[in-house]
Amino acid sequence: MSRKKSAKGKAVTSSPSADSPAGKGAGKTARSSPGIVQMNGVVHPSRPSISNSSEFYDIAFKVMLVGDSGVGKTCLLVRFKDGAFLAGSFISTVGIDFRNKVLNIDGVKVKLQIWDTAGQERFRSVTHAYYRDAHALLLLYDVTNKSSFDNIKAWLTEIHEYAQQDVVLMLLGNKADATHERVVKREDGERLAKEFGVPFMETSARSGLNVELAFNGVAKELKHRSIKDPIEKFKLQEYVNKEMKTTGCCRS
Ligand SMILES: Nc1nc2c(ncn2[C@@H]2O[C@H](COP(=O)(O)OP(=O)(O)OP(=O)(O)O)[C@@H](O)[C@H]2O)c(=O)[nH]1
Numbered sequence: 001m002s003r004k005k006s007a008k009g010k011a012v013t014s015s016p017s018a019d020s021p022a023g024k025g026a027g028k029t030a031r032s033s034p035g036i037v038q039m040n041g042v043v044h045p046s047r048p049s050i051s052n053s054s055e056f057y058d059i060a061f062k063v064m065l066v067g068d069s070g071v072g073k074t075c076l077l078v079r080f081k082d083g084a085f086l087a088g089s090f091i092s093t094v095g096i097d098f099r100n101k102v103l104n105i106d107g108v109k110v111k112l113q114i115w116d117t118a119g120q121e122r123f124r125s126v127t128h129a130y131y132r133d134a135h136a137l138l139l140l141y142d143v144t145n146k147s148s149f150d151n152i153k154a155w156l157t158e159i160h161e162y163a164q165q166d167v168v169l170m171l172l173g174n175k176a177d178a179t180h181e182r183v184v185k186r187e188d189g190e191r192l193a194k195e196f197g198v199p200f201m202e203t204s205a206r207s208g209l210n211v212e213l214a215f216n217g218v219a220k221e222l223k224h225r226s227i228k229d230p231i232e233k234f235k236l237q238e239y240v241n242k243e244m245k246t247t248g249c250c251r252s
């Protein structure tokens with residue numbers, strides 16, 4: 001899998017196929033390939049492997065973006081991958097899409113294969129099929145859209161039903177730049193996240209606020225888990241609290 005060329009994936013089938021990164025093409029082929037070791041569902045090539053962007057990597061993980069349609073999942077991924085904001089008219093994702101990015105986490109090259117799901121209800125069964133392979137989930141709501149926030153509990157129920165029990169989860173309140181349209185306070189997001197024991201922060205795909213931090217935090221957590229470092233304990237919420245930038249008047 002790690003040597004496969006797959007610059008930008010698109011899968012709109014109702015279940016992961018053998019060739020799709022969520023199917024055999026990812027974890028399972030790696031498991032049976034000589035020279036590649038699979039630990040805790042994590043791909044550890046015995047030699048550095050090359051990602052689609054011709055970058056070497058040491059370990060690889062799958063991260064999924066989920067949340068209502070229009071909360072900014074695709075824009076967040078494009079901001080992270082390309083450093084740009086997708087302005088213009090809103091084009092809703094059809095099915096599921098993925099992009100790869102290799103990060104340097106404390107000297108370890110961590111490849112994230114990031115799945116951008118469609119938030120629309122009619123694609124929900126497609127998304128369900130991919131949950132079980134995800135090592136991490138970024139669950140988004142839109143701070144300018146109350147119903148996207150109210151739906152978070154339903155998303156969490158769905159996640160508990162379909163995802164792995166030990167999946168790394170983070171709640172993101174996106175569009176934090178849209179101060180005038182904001183209807184969900186940061187404190188409400190913090191409260192909900194606390195209630196469910198999930199790390200939380202606000203992001204903006206438009207301004208780039210905390211976008212790198214969200215993905216880096218998740219990559220750090222996944223790396224620590226896979227290495228099982230007994231000395232250095234990593235706490236995702238503590239890390240993001242330390243590194244987080246906030247919008248508004250009162251925190252910097
Ligand atoms: N102000 C602001 N607008 C944003 C931000 N992120 C996304 N948008 C806008 O919100 C709309 C929806 O963004 P998408 O990223 O396409 O939403 P999505 O979650 O991928 O939607 P689906 O693919 O239907 O699930 C677009 O018009 C974006 O321009 C943000 O951080 N700030």
Ligand SMILES: [Mg+2]
Binds near residue numbers: 073074075091116118
């Ligand atoms: Mg989208």
